[in-house]
Amino acid sequence: VEADGTRVFRLRMQEGETEFLASRKTPTWGFNGSYLGPTLRAARGEKVRVDVSNTLPEASTVHWHGMHLPAEADGGPHQTVAPGGTWSPQWTVDQPAATLWYHPHPHGATETHVQRGLAGLFLLDDDRTPAGLPHRYGVDDVPVIVQDVRFDGARLDHGHQIMRNVGFLGDRTMVNGTLDPYFTVRDELVRLRVLNASTARVYTFGFDDDRQFTHIATDGGLLEAPSATTRLRLSPGERAEIVVRMAPGGRTVLRSYPLDAGLDFWNQRFGGGDDTFDILQLRAADTLRPSQPLPDALVRNTLPDGKDSVRERSFDLDLSGINGRKMDMGRVDGTVVRGTAETWTVRNDDGMPHNFHVHEVQFRILDVNGQPPPPHLRGPKDTVFVPSGTTVRLAMRFDGPADPDTPYMYHCHLLYHEDEGMMGQFVVV
Ligand code: C2O
Numbered sequence: 001v002e003a004d005g006t007r008v009f010r011l012r013m014q015e016g017e018t019e020f021l022a023s024r025k026t027p028t029w030g031f032n033g034s035y036l037g038p039t040l041r042a043a044r045g046e047k048v049r050v051d052v053s054n055t056l057p058e059a060s061t062v063h064w065h066g067m068h069l070p071a072e073a074d075g076g077p078h079q080t081v082a083p084g085g086t087w088s089p090q091w092t093v094d095q096p097a098a099t100l101w102y103h104p105h106p107h108g109a110t111e112t113h114v115q116r117g118l119a120g121l122f123l124l125d126d127d128r129t130p131a132g133l134p135h136r137y138g139v140d141d142v143p144v145i146v147q148d149v150r151f152d153g154a155r156l157d158h159g160h161q162i163m164r165n166v167g168f169l170g171d172r173t174m175v176n177g178t179l180d181p182y183f184t185v186r187d188e189l190v191r192l193r194v195l196n197a198s199t200a201r202v203y204t205f206g207f208d209d210d211r212q213f214t215h216i217a218t219d220g221g222l223l224e225a226p227s228a229t230t231r232l233r234l235s236p237g238e239r240a241e242i243v244v245r246m247a248p249g250g251r252t253v254l255r256s257y258p259l260d261a262g263l264d265f266w267n268q269r270f271g272g273g274d275d276t277f278d279i280l281q282l283r284a285a286d287t288l289r290p291s292q293p294l295p296d297a298l299v300r301n302t303l304p305d306g307k308d309s310v311r312e313r314s315f316d317l318d319l320s321g322i323n324g325r326k327m328d329m330g331r332v333d334g335t336v337v338r339g340t341a342e343t344w345t346v347r348n349d350d351g352m353p354h355n356f357h358v359h360e361v362q363f364r365i366l367d368v369n370g371q372p373p374p375p376h377l378r379g380p381k382d383t384v385f386v387p388s389g390t391t392v393r394l395a396m397r398f399d400g401p402a403d404p405d406t407p408y409m410y411h412c413h414l415l416y417h418e419d420e421g422m423m424g425q426f427v428v429v
């Protein structure tokens with residue numbers, strides 16, 4: 001922390017080697033290390049600055065996914081950091097407590113940069129979070145960064161298989177860069193902050209014994225009330241916080257189940273929808289510390305409800321481009337008036353899965369195919385899964401600073417699709 005109260009982080013993008021498989025190293029990239037990056041953490045109201053340096057052989061960027069911040073600090077494809085270069089964005093954290101993340105966003109190369117290992121969590125705190133939630137980092141409040149990988153001998157293999165038009169799909173999964181992971185639980189309740197950091201794979205999480213767990217937060221923060229469930233679907237880029245109750249000496253496995261995404265046989269099969277993975281084993285100690293009961297109410301939802309939207313826009317998702325247009329770095333696709341709310345309708349008729357992510361804002365999902373969203377989609381969101389044959393309506397407010405010269409992005413977060421041009425740009429004026 002500097003004299004004026006600014007909290008400063010240092011992130012160095014670097015090459016390295018990682019031993020995922022015993023005594024076999026593979027080249028990887030990471031932030032301040034060989035794979036993934038440190039968890040950054042700041043509180044609402046704090047001024048933050050991140051000193052980013054790039055020691056990679058390629059230009060890259062660092063984007064703060066889910067963060068409300070000025071466009072020039074966003075780390076999208078326009079804020080390139082050259083090899084050997086540095087970049088020091090700063091902003092004031094002004095949004096509710098949440099599990100956000102950071103990753104590169106270089107135009108056309110995001111998939112490989114993330115796959116090589118560039119990703120980390122950015123946690124935000126505020127003073128409205130109820131006291132009863134598990135909150136000891138790494139003890140009863142645990143990051144769970146889920147990625148699918150494939151090995152070719154000892155090396156990470158990033159190649160696309162033929163027929164896989166969703167992009168790269170691995171044949172095994174890692175949590176926080178570890179294969180076959182387990183976590184020893186020492187408290188009755190454990191909170192998992194789950195990030196789908198995979199580039200294309202959609203997970204339907206549940207436990208191997210079908211136990212109930214409690215969903216407490218979506219991408220951008222807490223739900224109004226905890227919601228009990230046995231399944232939770234996350235597409236690439238989405239986060240969820242869940243709380244699991246353990247019995248002394250008990251074990252359970254967080255699993256990913258086959259996906260029902262309304263796909264035809266071909267896309268289901270080749271989109272990875274038939275796959276099952278054991279993601280993370282939880283092993284409870286023989287004696288557990290008592291946890292406080294979860295509160296009945298979490299936070300008040302202050303997301304816009306669409307009634308004061310001044311403008312409607314629609315977005316047709318297709319691998320050939322959004323609204324029929326491929327991303328063009330020199331073209332701004334939309335201009336938004338600062339301080340206003342808008343309703344965005346996003347439609348997928350493409351026969352393959354897509355999702356939709358908007359920079360700078362958290363939105364409310366108004367409806368999914370005309371129906372109110374299920375409980376796990378009712379909190380603040382910045383990324384929404386849009387399976388084939390689905391239309392979602394999103395309400396969002398743009399209350400950051402105006403900057404007519406620097407665009408924010410919206411895009412499909414299946415990173416191969418993003419790289420292929422399923423992205424557009426808007427400015428706030
Ligand atoms: Cu997580 Cu524009 O990205």
Ligand code: CU
Nearest residue numbers: 064065066359
């Ligand atoms: Cu983002």
Ligand code: CU
Nearest residue numbers: 354412414417
């Ligand atoms: Cu897509």
